[in-house]
Amino acid sequence: MPESVGPPNRPCMSQTAPIKHALPVLRQDDFAQWYQAVIAEAELAEESGVRGCMVIKPWGYGIWERIQKLMDERIKEAGVDNCYFPLFIPLSYFTREAAHVEGFAKEMAVVTHHRLIGDGKGGLIPDPEAKLEEPLIVRPTSETVIGAAMARWIQSWRDLPLLTNQWANVVRWEMRTRMFLRTSEFLWQEGHTAHADEADAMAETLRALEMYRSFAEDVLAMPVVAGPKPENERFPGAVETFSIEAMMQDGKALQAGTSHYLGTTFSEAAGIRYQDKEGQQTLCHTTSWGVSTRMIGGVIMVHGDDDGLRTPPRIAPQQIVILPMLRDNDGDAALLEYCAALRAKLAALSVFDEKVRVLLDKRPGKATAKRWGWVKKGVPLILEIGGRDAEGGQVSVLRRDRLWREDGKANFVGMAQDDFVGMAAGELEAIQQALFEEARARRDAQIVRDIDSVAGLEAYFAEDKQFPGWVELGWSRPTAAALDKVVEQLKALKLTIRNTPMDDVPVSGTCPFTGEPAVERILVARAY
RNA sequence: CGGGGAGUGGCGCAGUCUGGUAGCGCAUCUGCUUUGGGAGCAGAGGGUCGCAGGUUCGAAUCCUGUCUCCCCGACCA
Structure with missing residues (x-):
C-alpha cells in the first residue's frame, strides 16, 4: 500500500513546466484581487446588492456550519449554555456605558419607524405617524442587552458563575467592507459570563482565549x-482584551478571535450584583469573547493557493468527492454502481472522531470539467473513476495540497480501491497536518526579531517589500500619552501593535520607542 | 466619509468622447464527431445597457440625482 498520495508539491517558482492555474489572478500579482477571485471561484459568497452585506453560498456556509458545530461542542464542554437575545437593543441601554457607546456610536444601524406609507409617487416612505418613542439599535454586540438579563438572573453567589453564549448576527456600519473580513452584517458567537470576582473572570477570559487558540x-x-492587546486596542469598556493573531500569506495580521475581561464596567452599567456569603451586595466581574465569519477569510488567506481554496479537512463540507467519468452510454450504470459502492465504503470510515464526508458527484457533465470546480472549492481528496478503473477495482486520486506534477499536469495517482479505502482517513489527517505545518513554517520564517530601532522598522517595512511579515520586539509598555506617541509613529508606517505573545521567551534590551528598558515583547505588523 | 475607477445576456468585456438596427469571448442549449484527463465543428437561445428623473423626433451614449462594487486614504474593540 502506498504511504501517501503523490509526491509533495514543489514550490511554485521551480516548476519545470508551465502550469495552467485555475484562478485568473495569482497571489504574487495582486493579493487583494486574488482573495476576491478565490471567494468567487470557490463559490463561497457573493455580493448581495446591500452595502457591505454578502450572500454566503452553500460551500461557504457549509464551512461556517462546520466551524459552528466544532466550536459549539467546545463551548458546551466548558459548561457554557446557549441562549438567544433580541436583535434590537433599546438606545437607552447603550447610554448607560460611556466608553462602550463611544466605541460603537459611529457604526450603529438605528430603527426609528415601524411602518411604511405610500409617498404618493408609487414609492414607500417611513410613516411619520409610526415613529418609535425610543429608537432601537440593531445589535453591534450584545453586552448591554445580556447585561440587563444577567442583572435579573443573578441574585446570590449561588447563581455564579453564569456562563452564556449566543450564535447570532450583528451589524456594524463599517466604512470599508471586505468579504468575510469586515462586512456590515456578520455571523458570530458571543460568549458572555459573570463571575464573583476578578480571578474567576480572568480565568474564564483566558480559558476562552485558549479555546480559540x-x-x-x-x-x-x-x-x-x-x-493581551495593548491598551489602545482594547474593546470599548474592557479592562483587558486578548486576541489570537494569524499571519496571512501577504504577511499581514488578522485578528481571528478576541476574549475580553470586562471588570465591573457592564455590571455597574446594568446593575449586575449578587449577595455574597457575608450578605453584602457585590458587583459581578464579566467577560465576553467571540469569533466570527471573519475566520473564513483567514482560512482563505492562510490556505488558499493559485488554484483556489485548500479547505482543511476538518472544516471541509465534503472531504472526498468522487467524479465518475460518465460517457452517456451503457457503461455508465456499472460505473455508477462501482462509485456508489466506493462511496459507501468511504462514508463508513471515521476520521477526527466523525464520519468521513464523501460526495458522489453524479451531475451530468465531464469529470474533467467538474474537477476544477472542486479543486477551486478545495476539497481535500478528489477521485476520478473511469470504466477501466471500475473493471479493475482501481481509483485515481488527487490530493488538493499536492495538485501538480512537474510536467504541469494534475497529480493523479492510481491505486487499488482497497488500498485507498485503507489509507483515506490517514490521508485526510495528513492533509490537515500538512496545511498546518506549511502555514506555521511560512509564519515563523516571516517573523523578524532582530529589529531594535524605529529606523529599523522603517527599513523593514519599506515600500519595495512585497509581503513583509511581522516584527517582534521588546518595549517598555508605555501608557497614556506616551503610548499615543508610539501608536502615531507606527501609524506613519501603517503598522499596528497586534499583541504580546504569551510564551516564556525572556525580554531584554531597550525599547526602540522610549529608550527605556524593555519589559515585554510585542508583535508589530500591518493588519486587516 | 475624502480621492480615483467601474456597473451593458450567467461571467468577462467592447461600444459612450462624436445620440440613429445592442456586439464580442467564455458559459448555456441542440446536433454530429471525439474523449483516460480543463475536447472540436456547426447551429440556436438569452440583454427595458444599475436605478430614477430630464434634454431630444430619437438616449447604453448628453445632463441631474441616486444605489452598489473595486483601489487608495481616513475610520474600524
Missing part, C-alpha cells in the same frame, strides 16, 4: 499567536 490551530490548521 487550539481551535484555530487544530481545526482551521491556522497557526496563531495568543496574547
Whole structure:
C-alpha cells in the first residue's frame, strides 16, 4: 500500500513546466484581487446588492456550519449554555456605558419607524405617524442587552458563575467592507459570563482565549499567536482584551478571535450584583469573547493557493468527492454502481472522531470539467473513476495540497480501491497536518526579531517589500500619552501593535520607542 | 466619509468622447464527431445597457440625482 498520495508539491517558482492555474489572478500579482477571485471561484459568497452585506453560498456556509458545530461542542464542554437575545437593543441601554457607546456610536444601524406609507409617487416612505418613542439599535454586540438579563438572573453567589453564549448576527456600519473580513452584517458567537470576582473572570477570559487558540490551530490548521492587546486596542469598556493573531500569506495580521475581561464596567452599567456569603451586595466581574465569519477569510488567506481554496479537512463540507467519468452510454450504470459502492465504503470510515464526508458527484457533465470546480472549492481528496478503473477495482486520486506534477499536469495517482479505502482517513489527517505545518513554517520564517530601532522598522517595512511579515520586539509598555506617541509613529508606517505573545521567551534590551528598558515583547505588523 | 475607477445576456468585456438596427469571448442549449484527463465543428437561445428623473423626433451614449462594487486614504474593540 502506498504511504501517501503523490509526491509533495514543489514550490511554485521551480516548476519545470508551465502550469495552467485555475484562478485568473495569482497571489504574487495582486493579493487583494486574488482573495476576491478565490471567494468567487470557490463559490463561497457573493455580493448581495446591500452595502457591505454578502450572500454566503452553500460551500461557504457549509464551512461556517462546520466551524459552528466544532466550536459549539467546545463551548458546551466548558459548561457554557446557549441562549438567544433580541436583535434590537433599546438606545437607552447603550447610554448607560460611556466608553462602550463611544466605541460603537459611529457604526450603529438605528430603527426609528415601524411602518411604511405610500409617498404618493408609487414609492414607500417611513410613516411619520409610526415613529418609535425610543429608537432601537440593531445589535453591534450584545453586552448591554445580556447585561440587563444577567442583572435579573443573578441574585446570590449561588447563581455564579453564569456562563452564556449566543450564535447570532450583528451589524456594524463599517466604512470599508471586505468579504468575510469586515462586512456590515456578520455571523458570530458571543460568549458572555459573570463571575464573583476578578480571578474567576480572568480565568474564564483566558480559558476562552485558549479555546480559540487550539481551535484555530487544530481545526482551521491556522497557526496563531495568543496574547493581551495593548491598551489602545482594547474593546470599548474592557479592562483587558486578548486576541489570537494569524499571519496571512501577504504577511499581514488578522485578528481571528478576541476574549475580553470586562471588570465591573457592564455590571455597574446594568446593575449586575449578587449577595455574597457575608450578605453584602457585590458587583459581578464579566467577560465576553467571540469569533466570527471573519475566520473564513483567514482560512482563505492562510490556505488558499493559485488554484483556489485548500479547505482543511476538518472544516471541509465534503472531504472526498468522487467524479465518475460518465460517457452517456451503457457503461455508465456499472460505473455508477462501482462509485456508489466506493462511496459507501468511504462514508463508513471515521476520521477526527466523525464520519468521513464523501460526495458522489453524479451531475451530468465531464469529470474533467467538474474537477476544477472542486479543486477551486478545495476539497481535500478528489477521485476520478473511469470504466477501466471500475473493471479493475482501481481509483485515481488527487490530493488538493499536492495538485501538480512537474510536467504541469494534475497529480493523479492510481491505486487499488482497497488500498485507498485503507489509507483515506490517514490521508485526510495528513492533509490537515500538512496545511498546518506549511502555514506555521511560512509564519515563523516571516517573523523578524532582530529589529531594535524605529529606523529599523522603517527599513523593514519599506515600500519595495512585497509581503513583509511581522516584527517582534521588546518595549517598555508605555501608557497614556506616551503610548499615543508610539501608536502615531507606527501609524506613519501603517503598522499596528497586534499583541504580546504569551510564551516564556525572556525580554531584554531597550525599547526602540522610549529608550527605556524593555519589559515585554510585542508583535508589530500591518493588519486587516 | 475624502480621492480615483467601474456597473451593458450567467461571467468577462467592447461600444459612450462624436445620440440613429445592442456586439464580442467564455458559459448555456441542440446536433454530429471525439474523449483516460480543463475536447472540436456547426447551429440556436438569452440583454427595458444599475436605478430614477430630464434634454431630444430619437438616449447604453448628453445632463441631474441616486444605489452598489473595486483601489487608495481616513475610520474600524
